[in-house]
């Protein structure tokens with residue numbers, strides 16, 4: 001196992017007038033054994049960053065270290081990493097056993113050792129009864145487990161996951177998420193996991209890197225990112241529905257933005273803000289009330305058991321004082 005240190009990482013595609021910098025001076029230290037999720041919208045540079053750690057993409061500037069070694073100029077095979085991809089990348093003509101054993105065969109490990117390592121990984125992943133099948137005879141979730149098994153048998157210092165769950169349906173995704181958590185608890189291997197899904201990020205991460213346009217907006221635990229978002233971008237990217245961001249709510253100083261999450265607004269008989277209801281959505285255990293405050297819109301999340309205001313009516317609500325966030329309207333950064 002090993003730590004990963006990203007120091008002043010820069011990535012530019014193309015040269016001269018066509019140069020396009022997609023990662024800007026990124027710094028992060030991932031501890032030995034830590035599970036870190038890189039999350040952000042499409043095109044923010046998260047796959048590029050992961051691929052640079054893997055050695056599948058050149059590094060334009062800065063250094064990447066795995067443990068004590070600077071790996072900038074090492075081939076992927078020399079970095080002691082294993083990567084799990086979205087499309088599984090299994091060999092269709094090989095059995096599950098051979099797919100999992102492939103890397104060890106290439107590394108010329110003895111046959112007994114290969115069998116022992118594959119059997120152990122198959123046991124952990126509940127694949128023991130499927131070892132003689134071909135990938136086409138497996139479900140999507142089982143294929144993903146084989147891809148993970150192939151990574152485990154190599155006993156790498158670092159696991160890299162590139163959106164490994166995005167081809168699975170919602171139920172399998174949730175189940176595989178739990179399996180990955182369990183696997184990490186058992187093996188404790190330093191892991192970097194890329195996703196655009198904030199729920200996946202919040203549930204899997206010990207710490208998460210939130211990226212936007214090639215910049216790291218925040219690096220923190222899910223609790224820190226949720227409770228103290230570093231910018232309006234993080235505030236609206238993490239959390240569903242997103243945090244309400246209001247520039248003209250009563251009491252908002254000039255040049256500042258008030259942030260309040262939908263669940264942190266309380267309906268009151270009078271006082272506070274006067275809101276007019278646009279629409280109400282029932283989600284099961286809770287209701288979303290979409291309302292207007294002057295010319296701005298906001299959302300409240302209410303327990304389903306509470307009486308909900310009706311569309312077309314007005315009501316009063318008060319933001320919980322200890323849950324209000326302030327951002328600079330110019331820089332969009334959190335005001336301490």
Ligand SMILES: Nc1ncnc2c1ncn2[C@@H]1O[C@H](COP(=O)(O)OP(=O)(O)OP(=O)(O)O)[C@@H](O)[C@H]1O
Pocket residue numbers: 013014020022040041042043044045046047048049196
């Ligand atoms: N080979 C390439 N040549 C030029 N530009 C590239 C290349 N690969 C990626 N880019 C650009 O780099 C930026 C980051 O891409 P990257 O694939 O890392 O984003 P991402 O956050 O992983 O997005 P997604 O979730 O859609 O995969 C994008 O603007 C993309 O267009």
